[in-house]
Amino acid sequence: MSKLSYEDKVNLYNDKIKGIAIKSLGPKYGITYHNAQYLIRLIDKHGFDILRTTKNKTYSSFEKERIINRVLLNNESIMSVSINEGLPSDGMLCNWILKYKENGYNIVERKRGRPTMPKVTKKKENETDKEKIKRLEEENLYLKAELEYSKKLRAVVQARKNQQQKKK
Numbered sequence: 001m002s003k004l005s006y007e008d009k010v011n012l013y014n015d016k017i018k019g020i021a022i023k024s025l026g027p028k029y030g031i032t033y034h035n036a037q038y039l040i041r042l043i044d045k046h047g048f049d050i051l052r053t054t055k056n057k058t059y060s061s062f063e064k065e066r067i068i069n070r071v072l073l074n075n076e077s078i079m080s081v082s083i084n085e086g087l088p089s090d091g092m093l094c095n096w097i098l099k100y101k102e103n104g105y106n107i108v109e110r111k112r113g114r115p116t117m118p119k120v121t122k123k124k125e126n127e128t129d130k131e132k133i134k135r136l137e138e139e140n141l142y143l144k145a146e147l148e149y150s151k152k153l154r155a156v157v158q159a160r161k162n163q164q165q166k167k168k
Contacts, residue, residue: 004029004039009051012036013043038079038090045083057088061107067093068100068107104160 012029016022026036042050070081071093082090100107
């Protein structure tokens with residue numbers, strides 16, 4: 001959904017109340033028909049207070065799992081669950097479900113902030129043989145640990161996938 005100001009959202013809703021068709025409201029405000037319809041239903045359910053968010057709301061993994069389970073286990077529609085929970089868009093819930101299935105039915109929290117590069121020791125031009133051996137041993141230990149971690153992670157994901165398939 002394109003970024004609409006609070007006033008634009010209120011005006012869109014008021015235009016709908018006046019009887020203007022949603023299909024003509026979308027182009028007027030630069031959003032799709034689906035997004036205009038979702039916004040109107042969201043305001044109908046929660047009122048204008050749902051629009052007064054100053055920052056992005058974060059959802060804990062427990063909240064995400066509860067919301068996802070309403071769709072996957074209770075067979076509720078994505079649109080109705082998104083509106084009941086007051087999500088900014090139903091696309092957010094679609095993305096959560098997609099990531100949930102990709103990660104073997106696990107909620108994985110996205111890392112926030114700027115990504116950091118792993119510490120890599122630089123090769124010095126005039127290092128002695130002992131320093132070179134020590135540097136290479138440290139690098140070797142780091143790579144072995146990284147490989148072990150990825151093997152264990154792959155095994156856990158595979159075990160969970162097999163467990164999910166057995167339940168079906």
